[in-house]
Amino acid sequence: MNRLILAHWRSTTSGMTLVETLVASTIVSLAIGSMYVGSMALQKSFRAAQHYSSTHAAQLRVLDYVSLDLRRAFAVKQSNKEITMLIPDYYDRTNPSNIKARHPRVEKGRIVYGNANGVKVRYYIAARNDHTGRAVNDLFREEAGVSRLLVSGIQEFEPGYEDNDPRRQIVKTSITFPPIFRAFAVTDAATKNATATHAATMVRNKREDAALN
């Protein structure tokens, strides 16, 4: 009787064959593998989008800095991915804890603040490798010999003059950055185009560029 019951139990609860097991494990592996790859890609994509947005905001911030200085500059010179200008000496920084705005005065037919030679402002980049070993640049703003980091991890900073503008009255600036995640087939040139932000600013003051030579 016992034997009969056991035989019946075995026949109704038979296990999977080797082939069935292999097929099932393959399907499960594929499903789990694709979910893993998909979730990783999603995470990378979210991180890349976050990086793209924050870097774009940094680009706009830097372009705003440059435009502000260009609008008040009276001498501008750009060379080799850096731009130098002279702005009026608006502030009295004798006491760093109490910086005062100066009153203008007229000297030799022009409005002057403080030192008539103005204050030199320079935007320049310095190369370094980031934590992944990629070559990136940091962009600095130097005013009166003191440099401050404006943004790190950019690809290129390219100031230039507008075409067909012999007076060089409009200064164009572009900034690109290396994205942290991109498709395999995308070239560096395409990346540069896709991340470039351009601004154009008119230099409003009478130019005295020779002061920078």
Added chain:
Amino acid sequence: MYMQVSQRADSRRRAQGTTIPEAVVAVAIIAVSLGAMMTLNGNQLRLVKVGRDTNSASLVVQERVEKLRTLAWPDLADSSHMAESYLDVQAKAAPILNEVTEKIVISPYPAGTATPMELQKDPGSATRIINSGSGLMDEKLVRVDLTLGWKGSDGLAHTRAVSTLLAKSGVNRNDVPAMGPIAGGPFDAFSPALPPLPIGGTPPVVPVVTPPGGGNGNGNNGGLGNGNGNVNGKPGKG
């Protein structure tokens, strides 16, 4: 014995694996979840691009206005020049945008006898002069309405618009002498200052010599040129 068989049969029923419909439903739920996440990701990327497009459009508008302020007044009042040398020249920040349409209207401010100039550039075609305007050359102040339209990455039409006033001797100092030579000059060679204001009197009138054809935008502007001084035709230095 009967009892033992019955218990084993119950345990067998309880230990049965998932049926095919159950497995299909589970897989479908997982697929829908993953699909939703992918869609969310796609939408997020699209939003990032829309934001970038919008910023680029603002930069294009800003670039257009800056360029406007460097134009010589005769050029600003000339619809052909505005079409060919201004609106047909693509802004540096524009290539990132799709199907860009630009429209510019230059009208007297305040409204007077002059009629507005109206130009439009549609995607892939040269600028159309809708209305060439008249009398703008004699105005002292004009209002410029610039509208930029583009098709966003979300498939919707977007617009950025700006209005500004341009004076004949405005930011770029058209007609004002002593603005210096091309690209600046010697630092200590200040151009002669304007004559002092007579106390209690009216400001001195700056002599303006109107050359045939107006200014040429290149240092020797002869009075109505580019704001680079040399009103009387003195060639620029530098």
